[in-house]
Amino acid sequence: MPLTKVQLVESICNQIGMTKNRSAEILETCLEIIKSTLESGEDVLISGFGKFCVREKKERRGRNPATGDAMILAPRKVVTFKCSGKLKNMVNGK
Numbered sequence: 001m002p003l004t005k006v007q008l009v010e011s012i013c014n015q016i017g018m019t020k021n022r023s024a025e026i027l028e029t030c031l032e033i034i035k036s037t038l039e040s041g042e043d044v045l046i047s048g049f050g051k052f053c054v055r056e057k058k059e060r061r062g063r064n065p066a067t068g069d070a071m072i073l074a075p076r077k078v079v080t081f082k083c084s085g086k087l088k089n090m091v092n093g094k
Contacts, residue, residue, distance in 0.1 A: 005027065008027055034052065041054050049087055050082055051084075056076075057078055059072060059073065
């Protein structure tokens with residue numbers, strides 16, 4: 001089961017001793033900063049955690065899954081995440 005925003009707020013509340021409302025405000029503010037930075041095309045690097053990058057995808061050929069017709073997919077931006085070495089080691093139990 002994935003960790004939810006509500007669970008993050010509760011963890012902040014329990015570990016730091018803030019109210020749930022204040023913990024939710026802090027989390028929302030952090031997420032808004034990350035979203036606006038990515039929206040402007042800049043990367044977000046969180047040391048010891050990882051890096052969120054905005055990548056450009058070129059126009060490409062695709063297929064409509066419903067009809068099977070060939071189509072051209074427009075260029076777009078996607079967000080990618082590359083975890084840090086520390087996080088990778090923690091996940092792998094090293």
